[in-house]
Amino acid sequence: MDSVGVAAAAAPDAGPGPAWQSKCPWGAPSTTSISCSLADVMSEQLAKELQLEEENAAFPEVVAAAEGPFITGENIDTSSDLMLAQMLQMEFDREYDAQLRREEKKINGDSKVSISFENYRKVHPYDSDSSEDEVDWQDTRHDPYRADKPTTTPRRGFIGKGKDITTKHDEVVCGRKNTARMENFAPEFQVGDGIGMDLKLSNQVFNALKQHAYSEERRSARLHEKKEHSTAEKAVDPKTRLLLYKMVNSGMLETITGCISTGKESVVFHAYGGKSATEDKVIPPECAIKVFKTTLNEFKNRDKYIKDDYRFKDRFSKLNPRKIIRMWAEKEMHNLTRMQNAGIPCPQVVILKKHVLVMSFIGQDQVPAPKLKDVTLSNEDMKKAYYQILNMMQQLYRECNLVHADLSEYNMLWHDGKVWLIDVSQSVEPTHPHGLEFLFRDCRNVSQFFQKGGVAEALNERELFNAVSGLNITADNEVDFQAEIEALEKMNEDHVQNHGKKLATFSSDGDPPIYDE
Ligand code: ADP
């Protein structure tokens, strides 16, 4: 059999009509079995459109190829069975998808309500995608259509053997058996139409196809699982879903199991970690994915945290709101990294992609560690937690040069017999124009929680503030204390105005602030 013969026989009818239904003996998906809610359909359709837009922009040639003629074999080494099989498979898949798209269009017409065959596509759109500021895990991912080591593929297929070579009988039988065994692949896996042909697949081709079929099956299951969750989560917009897809699709995440928390500013998901594209990086077995909401309403009142953070000052004015949301995620990443370096128990950063931050999961078997507010600790543990937090607040201030700025029993988790700090996107440096006020508020929360919790040793908020900052504010009442804090902040601001520079730090031990001249 020659390569043209295989191509012609395996190719589905490119003309109009439901060729994809009649030509595939194993996996003709039934259109009637697609049941989707209106919301699902609408949003998936939107996601697809966005994707197509991106595809068209980034990969015009790929889209063109899908519409174009079959690979003719020119300039391509078709003497290898493996390559040939893969090329055919790919061509078949693309043709199949193109046909699906035509069917979809025909059925949907101009209707506002549409159905999607996306789940039935072979070449998943997210496979052929790449977009602007992507990072490394994408570039190194495995391309299932590219032979890993094409040069080592032995040239012992059907093509180019010629009539002089004696064909071993068992090889032929074995080849036919392999062809028959293709039926064991998942029904959705398209192996081409071999009916009426005496196809004999070599073991190598069979194994490659088998492996491909299994990995497709797993991948498709993963993607499907992901999709179920994401459509359930109305908070996740199509662009975010695309980012999550890519993480799963690249293998970095194994599965996204579900939502842990839906807050005003973020949605947090649990995921099982997969494999890292790079050797040196280890993906934690369980991950938390924090998606910063791209609906901007909730962030408006948080401007003050970031606008005045000098680390972001230059950038703030130039950014559009979408980018500002990304800066929140970026801030959380930087702050977590500082804390990690100081040895403070906190989630470990895995990757940041736009407004999506992946970090290690604090908890086990999909169960997040309880917040301090939800856990009942023994007196002994309560005391232990208190001293640990005092220590962490000092480390945060002195070693990380940070104030948490949203510290309370809501953002501390109890796990492995200790307290873990989370939620640091709003954390600022102490010289932030409101940094000391934020610290004082943190101290108030911590003090009150532990005093109410029966820890006799717990300092009051003013003592705690001084213990953490090293400042020595002597006011013995809340109002005066607050006034002194604001005076210090103002002094810092004036200094910035006059010198264009911040104080390097507020001083320790009650000395006047050290100026960084
Ligand atoms: P928000 O700004 O919405 O409060 P958080 O970072 O506090 O965002 O996350 C919300 C909730 O999600 C937390 O209260 C916690 O229960 C859970 N969570 C966040 N990050 C993790 C993590 N790394 N491991 C386990 N649970 C987490």
Ligand code: MN
């Ligand atoms: Mn929180």
